[in-house]
Amino acid sequence: MKLDCVIMAWALYLFLVMFWAAPMPLKLFPTPVLRATPSAEPQEGSPVTLNCQTKLPRQRSATRLLFSFYKDDRTVRSRDLSPEFQIPTASEEHSGSYWCEAATEDNQLLKRSLQLEIRVQRLSSTAASPTLTSAPQKPAASETASTEPPGPLPPLTTPSSEDPCLSSPLVVPDPHLHHQMGILLKHVQEVRVLLGHLVIELRDLSGHRKPETTNAPAK
Numbered sequence: 001m002k003l004d005c006v007i008m009a010w011a012l013y014l015f016l017v018m019f020w021a022a023p024m025p026l027k028l029f030p031t032p033v034l035r036a037t038p039s040a041e042p043q044e045g046s047p048v049t050l051n052c053q054t055k056l057p058r059q060r061s062a063t064r065l066l067f068s069f070y071k072d073d074r075t076v077r078s079r080d081l082s083p084e085f086q087i088p089t090a091s092e093e094h095s096g097s098y099w100c101e102a103a104t105e106d107n108q109l110l111k112r113s114l115q116l117e118i119r120v121q122r123l124s125s126t127a128a129s130p131t132l133t134s135a136p137q138k139p140a141a142s143e144t145a146s147t148e149p150p151g152p153l154p155p156l157t158t159p160s161s162e163d164p165c166l167s168s169p170l171v172v173p174d175p176h177l178h179h180q181m182g183i184l185l186k187h188v189q190e191v192r193v194l195l196g197h198l199v200i201e202l203r204d205l206s207g208h209r210k211p212e213t214t215n216a217p218a219k
Contacts (some may be wrong), residue, residue, distance in 0.1 A: 029054050029065065032083075032102045034113040041119045042090045050085040052100035052113060068101040079103070090120045 032054040042048045052067045066079040076098075077085055083102075087094055097117055103110040 028060055028063065028104070028109055029056050029102065029111070031111050032067075032100055032113040034098060034100045034116045036098075036116060036118060040116060041121055043121050044091060044123050046090055048087040048090050048094070048118070050087075050098060050100070050116075052083045052085075052102060054083075054102050054111070064105055065102050066105060068103070069098065070101070071098050072096045092120055092122065094118060095120045 032052045035051050035053060036042075037049045037051060038046075039048075050069060052069070054065070056063055056065065064081065065083075066081065067077075067083045068075065068079055069077045069085040083100075085100075095118055097115045099113050099115045101110060101112045
């Protein structure tokens with residue numbers, strides 16, 4: 001009977017030890033929190049640092065934790081002593097859902113953080129090519145001049161060497177006057193041609209009337 005009581009006392013003691021000792025590792029360190037520095041929405045090309053923040057109590061300072069980082073259900077870094085994961089140059093490929101994991105070396109205790117959404121912002125066209133905004137503008141004088149289109153300028157007709165009045169070259173500084181003079185010269189040439197035809201017809205007509213005047217006395 002006495003032996004049975006001793007055995008039951010030892011069993012109760014062992015049960016209590018196991019009951020109180022089992023949950024202790026769960027309080028070894030708090031659940032980690034994943035943070036992004038400087039921002040969870042970095043600009044394209046800038047660096048980003050992910051920090052898996054948790055802290056061991058002083059009485060557990062000898063215990064070492066290993067940190068792992070995950071992105072979209074895949075591992076980007078596994079079981080490292082550093083709680084930081086660095087992205088030197090952020091790009092669109094780095095956008096996604098991240099979380100971290102802290103575990104003891106014996107892997108008996110493992111805790112995961114909540115997911116953190118990283119969204120890399122694309123650079124605008126003005127920021128990517130700043131030289132386009134600083135290009136010098138054309139002077140306004142060229143714009144005002146282009147609003148008045150000049151008239152067509154026909155080539156200057158060279159005067160005929162047979163006409164002494166038209167043998168001297170014309171000096172026309174004004175393009176509009178140049179255009180009008182060209183038209184005038186063209187009309188003068190057309191009048192000359194018409195006068196030439198008229199002279200020929202008058203000669204032919206006078207040649208037909210001469211025989212009639214000579215035969216009139218004979219009648």
